[in-house]
Amino acid sequence: MIWRFAGQLSISGGIPLLKRKFMNRLIQWKMRHRDECLLIKGARQIGKTFLVREFGREQYQSVIEINFEEHPSWKEIFQGDLDAESIKRRISLFIPGVRFIPGHTLLFLDEIQSCPEARTALKFLAMDHSMDTVATGSLLGINYREISSFPVGYERQETMYSLDFEEFLWASGFPESVMSDMRPFFENKEKVPPAINGQMMKLLREYMVVGGMPSVCNCFIDTDNYGEVDREQRKILATYLNDMEKYASVPEKPKVRDCYLSIPRQLARENKKFKYSLVEKGGSARKFGNSLSWLRDAGLVDFCYNLSTPSFPLAAYVKEDQFKIYGSDIGLLTAMYGFDMKKAVVDDTLSGPMKGGIYENLVSDMLTKREIPLVYYSVPDNTQEIEFLISRDAQIIPVEVKSKNGSSVSLNHLLERKDIPFGYKLISGNVGVAGKKITLPLYMAMFI
Numbered sequence: 001m002i003w004r005f006a007g008q009l010s011i012s013g014g015i016p017l018l019k020r021k022f023m024n025r026l027i028q029w030k031m032r033h034r035d036e037c038l039l040i041k042g043a044r045q046i047g048k049t050f051l052v053r054e055f056g057r058e059q060y061q062s063v064i065e066i067n068f069e070e071h072p073s074w075k076e077i078f079q080g081d082l083d084a085e086s087i088k089r090r091i092s093l094f095i096p097g098v099r100f101i102p103g104h105t106l107l108f109l110d111e112i113q114s115c116p117e118a119r120t121a122l123k124f125l126a127m128d129h130s131m132d133t134v135a136t137g138s139l140l141g142i143n144y145r146e147i148s149s150f151p152v153g154y155e156r157q158e159t160m161y162s163l164d165f166e167e168f169l170w171a172s173g174f175p176e177s178v179m180s181d182m183r184p185f186f187e188n189k190e191k192v193p194p195a196i197n198g199q200m201m202k203l204l205r206e207y208m209v210v211g212g213m214p215s216v217c218n219c220f221i222d223t224d225n226y227g228e229v230d231r232e233q234r235k236i237l238a239t240y241l242n243d244m245e246k247y248a249s250v251p252e253k254p255k256v257r258d259c260y261l262s263i264p265r266q267l268a269r270e271n272k273k274f275k276y277s278l279v280e281k282g283g284s285a286r287k288f289g290n291s292l293s294w295l296r297d298a299g300l301v302d303f304c305y306n307l308s309t310p311s312f313p314l315a316a317y318v319k320e321d322q323f324k325i326y327g328s329d330i331g332l333l334t335a336m337y338g339f340d341m342k343k344a345v346v347d348d349t350l351s352g353p354m355k356g357g358i359y360e361n362l363v364s365d366m367l368t369k370r371e372i373p374l375v376y377y378s379v380p381d382n383t384q385e386i387e388f389l390i391s392r393d394a395q396i397i398p399v400e401v402k403s404k405n406g407s408s409v410s411l412n413h414l415l416e417r418k419d420i421p422f423g424y425k426l427i428s429g430n431v432g433v434a435g436k437k438i439t440l441p442l443y444m445a446m447f448i
Contacts, residue, residue: 018214019170020047022160026055030132035154037122037133039112041140042160043299043328044243045236047214048136051160052108060132061104064091068114078117084128087121105131113137123151139247139298159299162212162329164369165446169203171217179446186447189438191431197441201348201428204443208362209342211331226342233335240300248294255279255291260300263327264336267357271385273306273378274325285321292325302326302364304374310386310414312394314375324376326364333361348428355403359442360387363401363426366445377414384410390448398423399448411437424448 029038040048049067056063066074077090091107092098099105107125112118112135125133135155163171166179182200185192192200210220210229219225219232244256262279266272274292276283295301306322307314327333334341337354344350345358364374367388377398378385388399400411402425411423415436422436432439440448 018047018163018167018217020051020163020167022051022158023055025158026052026134027059029156029158030059033132033156034129035126037126037135037151037155039122039140039155039157040134040136040160041157041299042136042138043162044138044239045213045215046160046162046299046329048138048160049110050214052110052134052136055134056106056108060106062099062101063106063108064095064098064100065108065110066091066095066118067110068118069111072114075115075117078115078121082117082121082124084124084130087125100131102130107131107133109133109135111137113139120151123154126151126154139243159371161369162331163214163217164212165204165207165366165443168207168210168212168217171221172203172206173221182444183447185431186440186444189431189433192441194430197430200443201441204362205346205348208330208345208358209334211329211334212365213329213331216331226346227339229331230335230339230342233332237332237335240298243298244294247298248291252291252294255288256294259288259291260295261336263301263325263333266325267333267361268354269357270353271378272324272357272360274323295325300328302328302368302374304364304376304388307375307377307389310377310389310396310398310420312391312396314373314389314391314396318375322378324360326361326368326374328365328368330358330362330365334358351403356401359403359426360401362442363388363399363445370446384413386410386414396420397448399445400425401442402427408437 026038040052042048053063053065066077068075074094077087077094080086088100109118118135122133122135169178170176182192184190209226210216211233213233213236216229216232216236220229240260241257244260245253248256258279265278266274276285276288279288292301296303304324304326305318305320307317308319309317311317327336334345350358367374372390375389376385376387377389386398387401390397390399398411398414398420400408400423402408408425411425414420415423422438425437425439426442426445427439428442429439430441
């Protein structure tokens, strides 16, 4: 098995063109939609704007882009009558030379959360079959109260994330065949040749440090310098903190910030259930619950809920008052621990609960990007825990994450149940099978 590096694609100006799986969703929507606009949700700086621009360039003869944060005055386009023809007339007043080519025009509404009236107008734009409309938003879950009328039935919502591990490999120059070459080892439960498995784990550790934010990936590709990567990540983290200051309500501003900055401490513990006391001594759900919801709605964190019992259907047994919080991008989480953490992760010298927390966040990242709901199971006495559970064909599949090769007391106990067909143990090692327990290298989490 030989992998050859693929040359980087680029567009004008020499900017690397990162191949994104989400492009397929855009193309499928264009082919199949009728009375429906597309609304793309996701955290800031994950590449939504760039991808929609590239989609428009490839698929349409005319692209009309309206960015409500870059041009606040353009919000006036959506004041007054909201029928498509009125909106088109006002667009032509604000954007001279704009072209409406029937059947070949894309209207791109960027940062739509800054113009609630535009969100309402999606219903009427969807009914105009002469052009397609795509909207993107970073804080949609936060500004929803300002919207007078939601376009129910006239918008399709899709969530976009930062680059997953496979996209990171593509960006690094590896061909698309890399993961397809690895899948048979997963499906057949066969050991991966040691040299290849070692290379994949090395690349995974790089991903854990760099993460999937497009500007960070481009920085790593261009410089091969972890110091530059760290600086770019800190710029993004500063932007997120600024958003909290700008968009959170006055009483929530410091609480949102403190909750977000507590994530590294939350995951450095043996028991990683979120503790309000790590945010503030004496902290409580009453004080900080809304702040955590703000972070989730902004796309900055992912919740993983505890279950009262590990049974199907999982959603019926969620305990909403018990949860873990994971960062939405593994590279940004690693950066929050400080620069020395990068060397420890890349060199694989990290140990203790902190290593377990980062590995758990890695698997959370990989499952979330496959849109798998995050749940875990902790027995009431907290002596046993399964980090994740997923459902397949109305059956429960436990997923244990081990930072080192050790015993699997919790997983072994759960696999004694006849209604659980098998379980996965994710480790830094290789593929193996012992009864109902399937051991996998961590990078194969993207297959389960």
